[in-house]
Amino acid sequence: MGEVISTFHVDIRLLIAQAVNFFIVFAILYYFAVRPLMKVLAERSKKIENSLKNAEQIEKELANAEKKREEVIRQAKREANEILSEVEKKGEERKKEMMAKAKEEIEGIVNKTKEDLNIEKQITLKHIKNEAAEMITSAMEKILGKKMNGDIDESYVRKVIEDVKK
Amino acid sequence: MKISIKQYAQSLYEVVSESEDSNVQVAIKNFISILKEHRQINKADKIIVEFKKIWNQERGIVEGELVSARELGSNVTELLNSQIIKLLNAEEAQLKNKVDKDILGGFVIKLGDTVIDGSIKNQLNKLKSKLSN
Numbered sequence: 001m002g003e004v005i006s007t008f009h010v011d012i013r014l015l016i017a018q019a020v021n022f023f024i025v026f027a028i029l030y031y032f033a034v035r036p037l038m039k040v041l042a043e044r045s046k047k048i049e050n051s052l053k054n055a056e057q058i059e060k061e062l063a064n065a066e067k068k069r070e071e072v073i074r075q076a077k078r079e080a081n082e083i084l085s086e087v088e089k090k091g092e093e094r095k096k097e098m099m100a101k102a103k104e105e106i107e108g109i110v111n112k113t114k115e116d117l118n119i120e121k122q123i124t125l126k127h128i129k130n131e132a133a134e135m136i137t138s139a140m141e142k143i144l145g146k147k148m149n150g151d152i153d154e155s156y157v158r159k160v161i162e163d164v165k166k
Numbered sequence: 167m168k169i170s171i172k173q174y175a176q177s178l179y180e181v182v183s184e185s186e187d188s189n190v191q192v193a194i195k196n197f198i199s200i201l202k203e204h205r206q207i208n209k210a211d212k213i214i215v216e217f218k219k220i221w222n223q224e225r226g227i228v229e230g231e232l233v234s235a236r237e238l239g240s241n242v243t244e245l246l247n248s249q250i251i252k253l254l255n256a257e258e259a260q261l262k263n264k265v266d267k268d269i270l271g272g273f274v275i276k277l278g279d280t281v282i283d284g285s286i287k288n289q290l291n292k293l294k295s296k297l298s299n
Contacts, residue, residue: 126298133297137290144270144286153235153271154242160272160284161249 171209174201175216179224226257230277233264233285238273250275 005012178197185193201207222229228250232243243263250259254277261275269285 130298133294137294148271150236154239156271157242157273
């Protein structure tokens, strides 16, 4: 051992001093550089880990939100379809009602027109009858006025008396 | 006591019907004097009308109007009179004859509210009515 030390000119004291120096420097570096650095690194790692966890959570929430959105859209589509079919059904019913009402109104108008025409016809007929009756009786009145004389009148009076007797 | 026109008329009828023919004028004069006494002479016209009604009623006399288009012969008028007497079960019929050319022929007899229309005008009106309906 002594030979080795002398061969390589190793100074034990210097070596010890250097070792002490080394430990002192190491300690100083450890306390003032490595430890804070480790701490920062650990914090950084934790932050990254948290960020990753958060990212996963966000991803999950995003996935859930997407599912919910799809569900909402499906529900909305279903409801929209239901409303549409309801509206169509109501529209159809309304259409039928309106058609029936229109038909009824048309029938009413036709009947009223027929009635009016019939009344008009009756009035015209009555008018014609009245005119004819007036003409006939007027003509008869004129003829009788000319043809009637005392003898005919008396025989008519006798006939009426006979009729009254019966 | 107030005496009504009908009561005066009834009294006059009784007096006149019970009197002899020669005493009728006297009875009437007495009646007029009574009216004067009672200050009822202004009602004389109404009393006479009422008296006539009672007279006709009591004696079965029917008064009326006979309307014809021209003067009817006495035979026909008598026939009508007798027919009215028979119809109304009366003793006598007094029909005033009136000429109205508008009825064209036949006759119309008016007896109070009753009208017997046997005129040609009426027949024509009936015919007109039938033709119109």
